[in-house]
Amino acid sequence: MQKRNIITICGMLGSGKSTAAKRVATALGYPHYSAGDFMRAMASERGLTIVELNLLAENDPAVDREIDAKQKAFMDSNNNFVIDSRIGWFFAPDSFKVFLNLDLDTAGARVFGDIQAKKSERKEEMSETLIDVKTRLSERLASEKERYNKYYAIENYQDPSHFDLVIDTKVNDIPTVEQMILEAYTAWQAKV
Numbered sequence: 602m603q604k605r606n607i608i609t610i611c612g613m614l615g616s617g618k619s620t621a622a623k624r625v626a627t628a629l630g631y632p633h634y635s636a637g638d639f640m641r642a643m644a645s646e647r648g649l650t651i652v653e654l655n656l657l658a659e660n661d662p663a664v665d666r667e668i669d670a671k672q673k674a675f676m677d678s679n680n681n682f683v684i685d686s687r688i689g690w691f692f693a694p695d696s697f698k699v700f701l702n703l704d705l706d707t708a709g710a711r712v713f714g715d716i717q718a719k720k721s722e723r724k725e726e727m728s729e730t731l732i733d734v735k736t737r738l739s740e741r742l743a744s745e746k747e748r749y750n751k752y753y754a755i756e757n758y759q760d761p762s763h764f765d766l767v768i769d770t771k772v773n774d775i776p777t778v779e780q781m782i783l784e785a786y787t788a789w790q791a792k793v
Contacts, residue, residue, distance in 0.1 A: 607679075607680060611701070616708065633685075634683070655744040688755065708735075768781055
């Protein structure tokens with residue numbers, strides 16, 4: 602399979618996908634894109650939260666198809682970019698595929714802290730307590746797993762075998778994650 606200059610970054614909620622993707626893109630001089638931005642925009646247009654949009658998508662395949670069609674068309678016709686996307690690796694199998702792993706407790710704490718710090722930007726995700734956030738993260742993960750299996754026959758989008766690089770972001774900070782991705786990407790590009 603021919604390689605393209607695309608890095609797809611997948612990971613657990615709160616694992617630092619977007620932050621890592623932005624930093625890697627900047628370091629490489631590539632633009633950064635996020636599938637989450639497409640989902641947030643669609644949720645906002647429909648007056649829904651991300652969780653509500655995910656639940657709607659479980660029974661309305663048009664939601665996923667619309668987002669995924671835009672993403673796939675973009676990925677098929679462009680090169681030299683970084684995207685954080687749960688199934689970007691699936692749409693661009695010729696990309697360098699990264700998974701950022703993180704346990705649910707740490708993810709919940711990070712997302713809760715981010716929501717509290719960015720109340721105006723993330724008002725659709727507001728939760729009163731850390732327990733609420735962890736519950737919503739669990740629901741969202743279950744919803745995504747169900748849909749990806751149903752629509753694309755992906756049994757577990759987080760399976761390490763899908764990826765060229767897996768990093769635990771509980772024990773690696775963002776600068777370290779960035780460096781690990783850049784080094785592994787350079788090595789991957791050099792392999793014939």
